[in-house]
Amino acid sequence: MNIVVTGGTGFIGGALCNSLLVDGHRVSILTRGRGQVARGNDARINWVLWNGQDQGPWEQTLEGADAVINLAGAPIADARWTKARKQLLTDSRVLTTRLLVSALSRCSTKPKTFISASGIGYYGASDDRRLDERAARGQGFLPDLCLAWEAEALRAAEFGTRVILLRTGMVLEQDGGALPKMLLPFRFFAGGPIMPGSQWVSWIHRRDHIGLIQWTLTTSTVSGPVNAVAPEPVTMNQFCDVLGRALHRPSWLPVPSVTLKILLGELGTLMTTGQRVIPAKAIAEGYTFQYPTLDPALRAILKKPRTGDPLT
Numbered sequence: 031m032n033i034v035v036t037g038g039t040g041f042i043g044g045a046l047c048n049s050l051l052v053d054g055h056r057v058s059i060l061t062r063g064r065g066q067v068a069r070g071n072d073a074r075i076n077w078v079l080w081n082g083q084d085q086g087p088w089e090q091t092l093e094g095a096d097a098v099i100n101l102a103g104a105p106i107a108d109a110r111w112t113k114a115r116k117q118l119l120t121d122s123r124v125l126t127t128r129l130l131v132s133a134l135s136r137c138s139t140k141p142k143t144f145i146s147a148s149g150i151g152y153y154g155a156s157d158d159r160r161l162d163e164r165a166a167r168g169q170g171f172l173p174d175l176c177l178a179w180e181a182e183a184l185r186a187a188e189f190g191t192r193v194i195l196l197r198t199g200m201v202l203e204q205d206g207g208a209l210p211k212m213l214l215p216f217r218f219f220a221g222g223p224i225m226p227g228s229q230w231v232s233w234i235h236r237r238d239h240i241g242l243i244q245w246t247l248t249t250s251t252v253s254g255p256v257n258a259v260a261p262e263p264v265t266m267n268q269f270c271d272v273l274g275r276a277l278h279r280p281s282w283l284p285v286p287s288v289t290l291k292i293l294l295g296e297l298g299t300l301m302t303t304g305q306r307v308i309p310a311k312a313i314a315e316g317y318t319f320q321y322p323t324l325d326p327a328l329r330a331i332l333k334k335p336r337t338g339d340p341l342t
Contacts, residue, residue: 031247034058034091036130037101041206046099046240047075053244058091082126089133097143097247098134100183102126106149107208111171111297120175127182135189145194145246146183150232150259152176152197155303162310163255171296192253194246199232199259199307201239204331212273215283221274222283224290227267229304232259235321235331245317257309261322266304269324276328
């Protein structure tokens with residue numbers, strides 16, 4: 031396939047593009063990095079400059095593409111949620127997706143498939159209920175953000191493109207995401223759960239996250255929201271217990287929720303509440319998870335040497 035990717039140099043996007051290339055696809059990456067375009071870091075990739083805000087020559091890259099994968103967006107948990115940070119999180123998702131879909135609408139040959147990132151934050155904080163793709167939207171900043179983000183992506187369905195909304199949980203790998211931050215205290219024998227510990231963690235190995243994206247590319251019966259999480263969510267207590275055993279370290283020093291709220295403000299609630307999310311659609315349509323349970327997923331990650339992403 032001829033595939034265009036936004037966010038193609040990030041934690042997920044870089045690994046995804048490598049996997050697409052291995053499978054023989056032609057990959058174009060829309061990037062803000064002028065240096066990457068000038069250097070052409072990887073000759074196998076068509077690097078195209080854009081800023082995610084304005085129309086321009088980059089739109090020609092979309093013409094005749096078989097699929098577009100939209101992973102653009104500022105990291106959710108990298109900074110305190112000030113008013114300015116919230117605006118950045120919103121604009122980098124909602125406005126960027128709006129720009130991309132508007133450009134697609136002007137293509138004479140439109141893509142058959144548009145895969146757009148979203149998050150399980152759509153469901154808001156919840157109790158022990160198992161949430162599938164039919165569950166209602168929650169309340170708060172993240173649910174509102176996901177709703178607006180998904181609404182822009184769904185506009186592509188108006189001109190006949192199949193739209194997949196990838197509601198992603200905690201993606202696990204050693205070179206990015208939340209896991210490296212969690213590993214550090216464990217390596218110093220000071221690891222433990224974020225309190226209250228009973229909150230659910232809906233996680234996925236990055237290999238399965240990429241696998242789901244590639245699966246949706248070729249599974250024409252799938253559309254709409256798809257929960258990109260493993261079939262077996264765990265509580266925070268269980269997650270840290272498994273992590274400690276995989277590292278041969280104790281999990282004994284809990285992190286008080288009040289500490290996170292003082293340090294991180296509203297962002298702290300993201301870590302002290304959770305959702306028990308199930309990938310019902312992926313299971314029903316036949317996707318096979320390589321890592322359905324946490325213990326083998328973490329052991330596979332931790333036994334590998336630490337390496338950087340070649341596209342970052």
